[in-house]
Amino acid sequence: MEFTDLYINGKWVPGAAKERFDVINPATEDSIASVASAEISDANAALDAAEAAMKDWAARTPRQRSEVLRKAWELMTARLEDFAHYITLENGKARNDAMGEATYAAEFFRWFAEEAVRADGLLTHAPASGARIMVQHKPAGLAVLVTPWNYPAAMGTRKIAPALAAGCAVIIKPASETPLTMLALMPLLEEAGVPPGLVNVLPSKRTGALVDHMLHDPRVRVVSFTGSTGVGVKLLHSAADQVLKPAMELGGNAPLLVFEDADLDVAVEGAMLAKMRNLGEACTAANRFYVHEAVAEEFTKKFTAAMAALKVGDGTDPSVDVGPLVNAQTRDKVAEFVADAVAKGAKVQCGGETPGGKGFYYPPTVLSNVSEDAECVHDEIFGPVAAIQTFTDQEDVIRRANDTEYGLVAYVFSENMKRALQVCERLEYGMVGLNRGLVSDPAAPFGGVKQSGLGREGGHEGMLEFMETQYISASW
Structure with missing residues (x-):
């Protein structure tokens, strides 16, 4: 160098x-x-x-x-x-x-x-x-x-x-x-x-x-x-x-809301960006996934398939999608979040195990049936783990999304623009991605509240x- x-x-x-x-x-x-x-x-x-x-x-x-x-x-x-x-x-x-x-x-x-x-x-x-x-x-x-x-x-x-x-x-x-x-x-x-x-x-x-x-x-x-x-x-x-x-x-603890009228292909694409950009090592990374019960099974299936298809390896290889986490401490903390969620009833849809060998790798991981008391719901995961919960009531999911000391970014997926914008305005976040998994732009004011x-x-x-x-x- x-x-x-x-x-x-x-x-x-x-x-x-x-x-x-x-x-x-x-x-x-x-x-x-x-x-x-x-x-x-x-x-x-x-x-x-x-x-x-x-x-x-x-x-x-x-x-x-x-x-x-x-x-x-x-x-x-x-x-x-x-x-x-x-x-x-x-x-x-x-x-x-x-x-x-x-x-x-x-x-x-x-x-x-x-x-x-x-x-x-x-x-x-x-x-x-x-x-x-x-x-x-x-x-x-x-x-x-x-x-x-x-x-x-x-x-x-x-x-x-x-x-x-x-x-x-x-x-x-x-x-x-x-x-x-x-x-x-x-x-x-x-x-x-x-x-x-x-x-x-x-x-x-x-x-x-x-x-x-x-x-x-x-x-x-x-x-x-x-x-x-x-x-x-x-x-x-x-x-x-x-x-x-x-x-x-x-810091952030970004919620990602998928309503029953969302275009699920758009939602999965946006969720992949919101979760996996920079391997989840971002304050803007989607941390808590709230998916309407009516579409939870289909969304989870499609999202899991997309996560499982990512190739993990040394980032200098152009064919690799997902490199290592930055250090052993970050990797081990991610593994602890997964272990805690599983111990509290979460189901591993893909990933979930630390590979052996050199490098601070952790695989893209999807957890479903995540309980409200899981540590990953209340703290930044800062890694490639998506924690999925379900909801049925709009008022309830807005309350859950806002129930954090953080307020950097949230993501909303819905084809009903009237409802979607109403939800966006009630979310206590400095930025909201509406049917988008990427909000960062040099031309936009980036920042949070709380x-x-x-x-x-x-x-x-x-x-x-x-x-x-x-x-x-x-x-x-």
Whole structure:
């Protein structure tokens, strides 16, 4: 691997302590790279570089920033295969899934290249005083970005692109399981015209101390985090000390509702996307399947056949549909969820057993007759397991779907649009997929309610997370 050091101020550095950690290929359990581990002094160097670089960047015109982001999209689009390869090696996802992520990741540069020139303000009269109300949006300041391992490219570009569009400089802390993809992106950004110091990458095995230190630096004004609700709560406590602007995309427990009038072929196709995209290792993954009793048998049969047909193996093989989970801990937790559900009466329709040999594999699994007290109903599975329950009453299934502290995404399948939209509006979720198993789109505001987070990523709202609104009162 070529890019394995820290990236600070446009240079590759081994880090103050010169400590390193291994990145493991989940398919083979072999080390594929030794990566530098950042310390507090490295964070200080990155903050200094970001502060200096932002002065010029924020002063550039929106069009100048836009052109750099557009170039980044062009360059990344030309190198999707390379980025997909990095993603598969360190994350494990199958090649087609990795290509999908790389394409999605690149699109954030194009979308925010277009949004960079649309930070529209306002000029109007105050009705009572007659003064002019002038409103503009300004770069908020240095941003600390903390990204997870499940989307090594997209979770970074989804934060970098709007921050740069807004005029901010960033320091990124990628997950220690998957730092290589983000490091490999840096030469591309250089080529696109991103000046030294504007984007800095700090892999580290001491995430908590490193991030906490940066969040207490007075120059930092934004923290953007994607990950578990538990970690998000800790970061919010740290952010409160400096009254930082938080953007938090946290955990989920997505319900998928299949009504008796659903087109079952559409529902199965959508369920496969909602469950198996990224092997279920996504906060948007369908977790709880609620299927109307009248169609439960047919849906389960069709869905099970689709899940059982998936080929499991090393994601570098183009014929493979499903790669390994990211690490042994994730695999073992998935196995525990299945064992608990079966002990409480669930029936295994396919999968359900951890294979032997190397690699953190778990097969696509369908469970039917899942009880309400099964642990997988109340916690994120984060793996390729679908837990099916049935319902007969609309009011009851809405209540069950909303009965969680999470509120990121839900999925609804019904051919009755009046009823479907009524149900969507009553679901306590920031996003709903209606007859679709995929909601993520750079042009849409991604985010949840309740303990699934604060703020939005993507859409126009994504750039505003990195801006502050200034109001000027004037008379002339």
